[in-house]
Amino acid sequence: MSVHIRVENVSLAVPLYVQRERRARNWGAMFFGAALDPPRRVMAHLLDGITFEANEGDRVAILGRNGAGKSTLLRVLNGVYQPTSGRVSVAGSCQALLNMSLGFNGEATVRENIFLRGTAMRLRASSLREHIEPILQFAGLQEKASHRLRTLSAGQKMRLGFSISTSFQHDIILMDEWVGAGDSDFMARARERMQNRMGGSKLVMLASHSVGLLRAVCNKGIVLEQGRLVYAGDILPALSHYHELMASLRSQGAHPEGAQEGGQLVYGCAETIEVEGGLVRVQGWITSTDGSTPQGLALEAGGARYPALQVSSTSRPDVMQHFGLRDASCGFRAHFAVPSVASVSDLGTDVRVLGGSTGAGADTQLRIAPAIMLALRGA
Amino acid sequence: MRSLLQDLIASFRNPEFWLLSSWLDIVVRYRQSRLGILWLVSPSVVYIFGVGGLFASMQHIRLALFVAYVALGYTVFRVINSVITESANAFAASSSFILDGHVRLTDFVLRVIAKALFYFLASLPVVAAALAMTPELHWSGLLLSLLSFPLVLANILWIGVVFALVGARFPDLSQFINNIFMFVFLLTPIIWHADSMPAGSIRGTVMRFNPLFHMIEVVRAPILGHPVATSSLYYLAVMTVAGWLVAIFAYRRYARFVPIWI
Numbered sequence: 317m318s319v320h321i322r323v324e325n326v327s328l329a330v331p332l333y334v335q336r337e338r339r340a341r342n343w344g345a346m347f348f349g350a351a352l353d354p355p356r357r358v359m360a361h362l363l364d365g366i367t368f369e370a371n372e373g374d375r376v377a378i379l380g381r382n383g384a385g386k387s388t389l390l391r392v393l394n395g396v397y398q399p400t401s402g403r404v405s406v407a408g409s410c411q412a413l414l415n416m417s418l419g420f421n422g423e424a425t426v427r428e429n430i431f432l433r434g435t436a437m438r439l440r441a442s443s444l445r446e447h448i449e450p451i452l453q454f455a456g457l458q459e460k461a462s463h464r465l466r467t468l469s470a471g472q473k474m475r476l477g478f479s480i481s482t483s484f485q486h487d488i489i490l491m492d493e494w495v496g497a498g499d500s501d502f503m504a505r506a507r508e509r510m511q512n513r514m515g516g517s518k519l520v521m522l523a524s525h526s527v528g529l530l531r532a533v534c535n536k537g538i539v540l541e542q543g544r545l546v547y548a549g550d551i552l553p554a555l556s557h558y559h560e561l562m563a564s565l566r567s568q569g570a571h572p573e574g575a576q577e578g579g580q581l582v583y584g585c586a587e588t589i590e591v592e593g594g595l596v597r598v599q600g601w602i603t604s605t606d607g608s609t610p611q612g613l614a615l616e617a618g619g620a621r622y623p624a625l626q627v628s629s630t631s632r633p634d635v636m637q638h639f640g641l642r643d644a645s646c647g648f649r650a651h652f653a654v655p656s657v658a659s660v661s662d663l664g665t666d667v668r669v670l671g672g673s674t675g676a677g678a679d680t681q682l683r684i685a686p687a688i689m690l691a692l693r694g695a
Numbered sequence: 696m697r698s699l700l701q702d703l704i705a706s707f708r709n710p711e712f713w714l715l716s717s718w719l720d721i722v723v724r725y726r727q728s729r730l731g732i733l734w735l736v737s738p739s740v741v742y743i744f745g746v747g748g749l750f751a752s753m754q755h756i757r758l759a760l761f762v763a764y765v766a767l768g769y770t771v772f773r774v775i776n777s778v779i780t781e782s783a784n785a786f787a788a789s790s791s792f793i794l795d796g797h798v799r800l801t802d803f804v805l806r807v808i809a810k811a812l813f814y815f816l817a818s819l820p821v822v823a824a825a826l827a828m829t830p831e832l833h834w835s836g837l838l839l840s841l842l843s844f845p846l847v848l849a850n851i852l853w854i855g856v857v858f859a860l861v862g863a864r865f866p867d868l869s870q871f872i873n874n875i876f877m878f879v880f881l882l883t884p885i886i887w888h889a890d891s892m893p894a895g896s897i898r899g900t901v902m903r904f905n906p907l908f909h910m911i912e913v914v915r916a917p918i919l920g921h922p923v924a925t926s927s928l929y930y931l932a933v934m935t936v937a938g939w940l941v942a943i944f945a946y947r948r949y950a951r952f953v954p955i956w957i
Binding site: 330331391394395396397398410412414415419421423424428431432435436437438440441464 | 709711712715716719720722723724726727791792793794795796797798951954955
């Protein structure tokens with residue numbers, strides 16, 4: 317039987333309880349109002365008439381602002397929420413990687429918790445037994461196997477959760493955001509394993525704000541806005557629909573809500589670094605998930621931070637086409653005044669190019685092209 | 696639509712998760728202490744011999760006669776009590792599993808019941824000690840009680856399902872139940888004799904209306920050589936059927952809302 321996900325006209329309405337809006341005139345009114353006002357029941361339509369289909373081989377990106385219904389859709393596909401109306405059919409074994417550091421017993425040992433989580437994932441204890449050591453090894457927690465889980469750090473718990481959740485190959489993977497924190501060594505292993513799992517699975521649905529990642533991984537995309545499906549189809553038109561949506565929201569002045577609260581992610585790439593007349597010149601491109609071009613740039617070298625003296629934007633139709641952006645002017649050429657630098661290799665190897673909406677707030681590291689890394693090493 | 700019976704059968708076929716998680720909950724509680732698992736029996740000892748002894752002397756009954764009565768009443772009461780109080784909170788306490796896609800909700804009810812039954816088993820040595828003291832022990836009654844105990848279990852199962860569903864919708868239920876259970880304990884004839892409430896009086900009617908009284912009575916009476924009142928059997932039979940119907944209906948209607956509520 318072929319692996320597929322079919323969603324037909326799915327809606328999900330949930331009751332929410334809100335307090336009556338009332339203007340408290342003074343502290344006392346607020347005090348009693350908080351205690352006495354009964355909550356009011358309102359229906360919230362989290363998903364509204366969603367229809368799409370994903371088949372074997374598809375890697376589907378789920379795009380949308382915060383609160384657009386991405387996680388809710390994944391939970392519907394996972395069978396947690398049953399749609400109020402419409403039909404969902406999921407064929408194939410399914411693993412959701414939604415919240416991997418939960419579902420543990422803090423007082424039980426790490427080894428016991430592996431059994432607990434494993435059986436919660438409907439695995440037989442007999443088949444789990446031979447996976448215990450590999451799971452511990454992957455999480456780097458072999459010496460901690462008989463420690464209580466409570467004594468582990470948040471990062472270690474995350475590693476354990478990730479290690480358990482990803483140690484079995486499933487037909488379908490549902491993912492909410494890429495794995496978060498962890499030291500760089502673990503992140504490298506985690507990335508490798510995720511790529512293996514996604515390669516080995518027949519269908520992937522990935523919700524993320526990272527357009528660069530989605531563009532690299534996915535071939536299909538769906539765009540959600542306020543629970544409605546805006547677009548479903550190939551990744552490129554999906555990305556351009558997404559950017560268009562973000563741009564129209566921005567023009568309505570709606571962007572502070574949703575887009576800004578951690579939703580607006582800056583991404584880009586520094587492609588060349590040259591030293592010219594005492595100034596460091598960096599060229600590349602930068603954009604953000606809401607489709608606007610961030611204006612702030614900074615360079616970090618040898619632990620010191622240098623704001624850009626001058627930034628000029630350039631036209632990059634190739635980048636625009638690749639990510640389905642609306643605006644070609646996402647390229648940049650920036651000059652930085654770094655004292656006593658005569659050649660690129662003088663900058664040292666720990667160079668970071670940072671981007672953000674303002675120069676002072678530039679804190680997102682841009683990818684650095686491999687050619688630059690070579691030049692920095694003085695090769 | 697989720698069906699209670701189908702889910703229950705599936706849960707019994709795949710007991711690994713709920714057995715393991717309830718077992719971990721139990722052993723973990725005693726890990727911090729040196730006495731460890733010995734702590735398990737201490738509440739039974741306190742209630743049966745401590746409270747039982749106190750009330751025996753207050754009512755001028757010989758301890759040896761009274762302690763078996765208290766032991767049986769208290770242990771059955773504790774099973775029902777812990778199932779009701781914990782199941783009201785069962786789904787919320789397991790929300791991370793449920794939201795992760797483990798939606799066979801009967802697993803979480805069985806987890807609560809398994810825990811309660813384990814504590815029941817752990818208190819059996821204390822009950823045995825109490826029974827050894829009494830001159831009234833009836834071995835044939837013990838067999839009869841073994842037959843009626845499954846009837847109590849059948850009721851506990853539907854009670855767990857219903858309270859878990861209601862508790863998921865109204866999170867304050869578990870707190871409310873915690874608050875009133877001390878009163879329920881005193882209302883139910885555990886540390887006093889049911890005979891002291893004559894059938895005609897208001898107090899007697901209230902007592903006979905209390906389902907806990909009948910659930911305890913069908914197990915306790917035969918062992919102590921008293922006949923089980925037919926009214927108790929009728930009461931329990933009706934309660935079992937009606938309760939299961941309510942549970943099946945509520946589960947079919949409301950189980951799908953549980954992930955949203957918690």
